[in-house]
Amino acid sequence: MKYCSDCKVKIDGDRNHCPLCFREVKEIDNEKTFDYPFAERKKDEKYQKNNTFVFKLFVFMSICVVSICLFINYYLINEHQIFTKWWSLVVLSSVIYVWVLIGHTIISRRSVFEKILAQLLAIMFLLWTCEFISPNKTWLINYVFPSISISTVLSLLMITFIRKDKSWLLSFVVITIILTVVSILSFIYLEDKHVLNIINLAISGITLLGYFTFGYQAIKQEFARKFHL
Amino acid sequence: MQKKNWYPLDNAAKIYPPNTTEASPFVFSFTARLASEVDPEVLQKAVNLSLEVMPTFKTRLKRGIFWYYLERNNKVATVKPQPAHYLKQITPESNNGYMFEVFYRKNTVTINLHHSLTDGTGGTNFFLEILFEYFKLMGYDVESEGVIRPSAAPHAYEESEDTFRVFDKKLKNNSEKEYSAYKFKGTPFSHDGYGIVCGVCKVDQLKALAKQYGATVTEYLAALYMYVIYETCLQGKPEKNKRVQILVPINLRKRFSSNTVRNFSLFVRLKHDFHNEISFEECIELCKKQLAEGSTTEKIEQLIHSNVKLEKNPFMKIIPLFLKDIAMRLVYRRVGENLQSGDLSNIGLIKTPESFSKYLKDIAFVIGPTASAQQNITVIGYNGKIYISSARGYVETRIERELFKRLAKNGVELTIYSNYWESEV
Ligand SMILES: [Zn+2]
Secondary structure (H helix, E strand, O other): OEEEOOOOEEEOOOOOEOOOOOOEOEEOOOOOOOOOOOOOOOOOOOOOOOOOHHHHHHHHHHHHHHHHHHHHHHHHHHHHOOOOOOOHHHHHHHHHHHHHHHHHHHHOOOOHHHHHHHHHHHHHHHHHHHHHHOOOOOHHHHHHHHHHHHHHHHHHHHHHHHOOOOOOHHHHHHHHHHHHHHHHHHHHHOOOOOHHHHHHHHHHHHHHHHHHHHOHHHHHHHHHHHOOO | OOOOOEEEOOOOHHHHHHHOOOOOOOEEEEEEEEOOOOOHHHHHHHHHHHHHHOHHHOEEEEEOOOOEEEEEOOOOOOEEEOOOOOOOOOOHHHOOOOOEEEEEEOOEEEEEEEOOOOOHHHHHHHHHHHHHHHHHHOOOOOOOOOOOOOOOOOOOHHHHOOHHHHOOOOOOOOOOOOOOOOOOOOOEOOOOOOEEEEEEEEHHHHHHHHHHOOOOHHHHHHHHHHHHHHHHHHOOOOOOOOEEEEEEEEEOOOOOOOOOOOOOEEEEEEEEEOOOOOOHHHHHHHHHHHHHHHOOHHHHHHHHHHHHHHHHOHHHHOOOHHHHHHHHHHHHHHHHHOOOOEEEEEEEEOOOOHHHHHOEEEEEEEEOOOOOOOEEEEEEEEOOEEEEEEEEOEOOOHHHHHHHHHHHHOOOOOEEEEOOHHHOO
8 A cells, every 4th residue: 555645645556656646655554455457458459440541442442443444445435446335334333342242241230131132232233234235135134133032032041940040030021022022023014024033933922921921920029129119 | 928028228228329439438337346356257157147137138239220229138248357448338249249248357346338228226236136146156155135136036027117208297398508518628548448546435434524514425526526627627727618517317216216227317417607716615505406406306307208208209209210320419419418527426325235245345336438528427335435436538637636635635534546547558
């Protein structure tokens, strides 16, 4: 125990100065009453803020890649008529996809619903730009969307079976509903109905029916939680 | 009926999640010094048992579409060694989703709690429950003695109720114009973390001192805190804003006979514009008057109603959460942050079973500073001693120095502890 003659208080601590007035203090006895839980800070312990350098580097690189490609693309089309396709759009959508994948899906703390939705939108946008520059303009809606939809619906269903914790169920159901609605719309407005569209519609419809038949209670509870007023 | 495994946030807690940042963690902590070194494995078991007894804490914070809510959390709330950075923001991602953390170091146990879970009194109950389970597991002869709820008793509904809603009466609130408060100015630490200074004295001495002024300990310390701020930061200085406004929380459990372990306290704002200079005696009278006026049942019921009214408003209800978050941040900046210089929070003498005194030596209570209230004073009493702690977000110790110096000058024998954060590089 130490004593500060200026503040007139006893001091229990290992330093040689008063924590209040910073004057030197002297030991008066060896009594120690209350060992406060002040852990010593290790010298190598890092207290730095989040490192934003990597983030800045990625932003910089993305902007460089996209603008260089856009410029070259524009230059070639305008001056030399070498390509007549806007292939740089695919570069742009790929960069966007990588951003969604790393920034949103992997790093962020967003909900599983938002992550799946963002993934679906980013993939569709990427493939749409691919279709945009390709001569065949029908494969996206006839082949790509139904296959993505089928695989998403089935993977979510599988995860539901495997995971014991049912807290993602409502998100999965809403994603399946969204995919089903889009499938129905594309089915209605499509002129030549492709076989994959029909399979997709059947699978998502049956899955949805299954969710509600077997998981009704769980969905209802999760709904009450998420939407409580 | 199926067991309910989620709770909406209580009325007072709603403001905290959207406003929680690294600079404003809204964390408060209790520390206990035990008679012997803490066994982490036993402590872990004690925490697990306590969570079964008090399921309101066995939760994780989730975002709904319209409101936040607490959902049952089946993961383990892991106990950890005490880090040097005291009162650090609780990040649920690195904490199995829990909004509280339990630490051990040598013979001390510390619990950090986020304000969305509970207030000081609810936190004390939970902390004592953990200590009770720990002592039992260690084989000590401790009894609950009617102070701690026996673990075999089924979980009482009212323990996890939002008592604000229960006591809501339709009353008109005639609010007066509020002014923004003086803010502490100081040199920030060169690294994050808070400076903590704790002063321990005897209850009798402090009570006798307060009695000289016809005041209670809370009234005396609140007045002293205000006056010390005036003397050290404002007196004779060209400060434009000299309105010192101190928040003093009032525990409502006794008054409304509630057993809830969630938030159930409100604040009285003590304020004085020190452009109008007053003596210390006048300052005490002023605090006594404002505390008495602010804590009349009528005033409190008005406050409860005006808070609950907002939550029950159908237009407010149907706004999606992300918009509510923005609104809550704006509201908090206007009426929360802006109006307070600091907190003075007195838990009072805590009730523990007699049999605890052999194993529980000291206790401390600290509220972490926030971006707006850069210094808080907290008081807790146990076993004939009073522990006055100060947590600050800047280097200077002038307020603590004056506060403790004044107490010592008036015959209160103090022992000071500090984490010497200012000298850490
Ligand atoms: Zn001193």
